[in-house]
Amino acid sequence: MARTRYATDRGLIARMGATMFLIGLVFTAFIIVIVWLLTQYSNVSSGGIVFIAVLFGVGISFGSYYWSDKIALTTAGAQLVQPQDGPMAAELHGVIDRLCALADMPKPRVAIAPGDMPNAFATGRSSKVAVVVVTEGLLRRLDRNELEGVLAHEMSHVAHKDVAVMTIASFLGIMAALLVRFAFYSELFGGGGRGGRRGGNDQNTLPVVLVVLLVGVVVYAISFLLIRLLSRYRELSADRSGALLTGQPSALASALVKVTSDIAKIPTRDLRTAEPLNAFYFAPALSATGGRSLSTIFSTHPSLEKRLAALEKISKQLSK
Amino acid sequence: MGLLDVLLGRTKPVPPNLDALFALPSAAITLQAATDFVPTGTGSVSFRAAEGRAFSEIEKDVQDLLSMGEAKSSVEISADSYGFTWLVCTHAADDIEGLVTDLHAVNSSLEAGGFGPQLLCTILGFRDVAGNRLGLVYLYKRGTFYPFAPQAGERRNNATEMQIRGVLGNDLKVEPDLGRWFPVWGAPGL
Numbered sequence: 247m248a249r250t251r252y253a254t255d256r257g258l259i260a261r262m263g264a265t266m267f268l269i270g271l272v273f274t275a276f277i278i279v280i281v282w283l284l285t286q287y288s289n290v291s292s293g294g295i296v297f298i299a300v301l302f303g304v305g306i307s308f309g310s311y312y313w314s315d316k317i318a319l320t321t322a323g324a325q326l327v328q329p330q331d332g333p334m335a336a337e338l339h340g341v342i343d344r345l346c347a348l349a350d351m352p353k354p355r356v357a358i359a360p361g362d363m364p365n366a367f368a369t370g371r372s373s374k375v376a377v378v379v380v381t382e383g384l385l386r387r388l389d390r391n392e393l394e395g396v397l398a399h400e401m402s403h404v405a406h407k408d409v410a411v412m413t414i415a416s417f418l419g420i421m422a423a424l425l426v427r428f429a430f431y432s433e434l435f436g437g438g439g440r441g442g443r444r445g446g447n448d449q450n451t452l453p454v455v456l457v458v459l460l461v462g463v464v465v466y467a468i469s470f471l472l473i474r475l476l477s478r479y480r481e482l483s484a485d486r487s488g489a490l491l492t493g494q495p496s497a498l499a500s501a502l503v504k505v506t507s508d509i510a511k512i513p514t515r516d517l518r519t520a521e522p523l524n525a526f527y528f529a530p531a532l533s534a535t536g537g538r539s540l541s542t543i544f545s546t547h548p549s550l551e552k553r554l555a556a557l558e559k560i561s562k563q564l565s566k
Numbered sequence: 567m568g569l570l571d572v573l574l575g576r577t578k579p580v581p582p583n584l585d586a587l588f589a590l591p592s593a594a595i596t597l598q599a600a601t602d603f604v605p606t607g608t609g610s611v612s613f614r615a616a617e618g619r620a621f622s623e624i625e626k627d628v629q630d631l632l633s634m635g636e637a638k639s640s641v642e643i644s645a646d647s648y649g650f651t652w653l654v655c656t657h658a659a660d661d662i663e664g665l666v667t668d669l670h671a672v673n674s675s676l677e678a679g680g681f682g683p684q685l686l687c688t689i690l691g692f693r694d695v696a697g698n699r700l701g702l703v704y705l706y707k708r709g710t711f712y713p714f715a716p717q718a719g720e721r722r723n724n725a726t727e728m729q730i731r732g733v734l735g736n737d738l739k740v741e742p743d744l745g746r747w748f749p750v751w752g753a754p755g756l
Contacts, residue, residue: 259574266573329720336720343748344648347686348614350580350707353745391649406575483575490579493616493684494649565618 324359368400395498398488426462579683582706602694610755654755
């Protein structure tokens, strides 16, 4: 066996594992508390709320997972392209062909989104239906090496099945948010009207719904932060795998600098239209500057400095 | 990729499969017997250069190693517009075995240096009497071959490629997934 230069980043893997463990822990605790509340104070209205929240949560998660490629393509206004569709499309297909052969993975579909904002994202529930989308602005601004780095990053997302992982991780947050919403509505409409007629049960109904609401809020807040943390770790992993695939971490670093510094110059009107897609984008469409400490824990992507430092480490490793 | 790799978001670079290359000489004979295509004596190895001194040193060693050989072979190095490096080896048209040995030496050197995952493909060039070009492309990561028949204007002759697939089915492991028959336009040495 020949020696390998591709050491895994144990620290990153350990932190990611811990984050996922915490999400699982919060989820389990959440279920236990809800089940305990229901068995303790079983009544129809709070049981119904939980049931509907679970139903909607599963529905939303499944839908966003199953149609992730179509939803993202439509939102970004991207068009699938074939190699014959022009020089830009031919170049894009050529780079992706070679990356697929290097990484031994099936070729994803390729789409170009209109717009001058340089960015890229990948989505799709499996590598067979995956789509890699780049904006026209990205194709215009980056040279071939940088483009290759960005595409390798996006294809690592596909290989890591990030859409599936993030959907499952987000399920907890969606559930908690729905529970809060339904508990709140039932408090507004159901609680008052029905409570008046059924005097005896009324004393139980109101606090249970309130407790469900409170639990939901707390779980939602925790899961929100954990999911963001997980998302940042997945980005670092994709940077790493992409850089190792091409053997050019510096090209990816230079693409990152170009993309983020360009984005910071674009006026906010354009930025707002791009916001719903942020979680899948290569670099978020928000300025990297600003309140460092708070914005870091809410962000889906790691800071530019962190990503550059990680890439620099890989570069050093490769030249040893 | 296992479940754990998915969960932890890590992909290991795929190591190349080198030994299948030695099936090429017998495949070339089969091809000559069944079709008009004859080897041109030119073969090329394509790899993605990694940044840094370590890789450039290995690259230089490989070049030295190959040009050290007999006078009847020559080595050229060139880069394509996608940033991939091509080592083009030229031998006499009937010396396919020597050519494949040279190509294999490139692979072994890169792999010994720890850069096996950087290998993309090897192409052996063929040509028929009418001047049509054909390349047998070896994909390192899958250990499979496929035919690539480029025509003018970035189009490929799919009929020829299908015919070659039928001819070589017994000699080589032909890539079963047609979606992986990636074109390599403008490949040096083809």
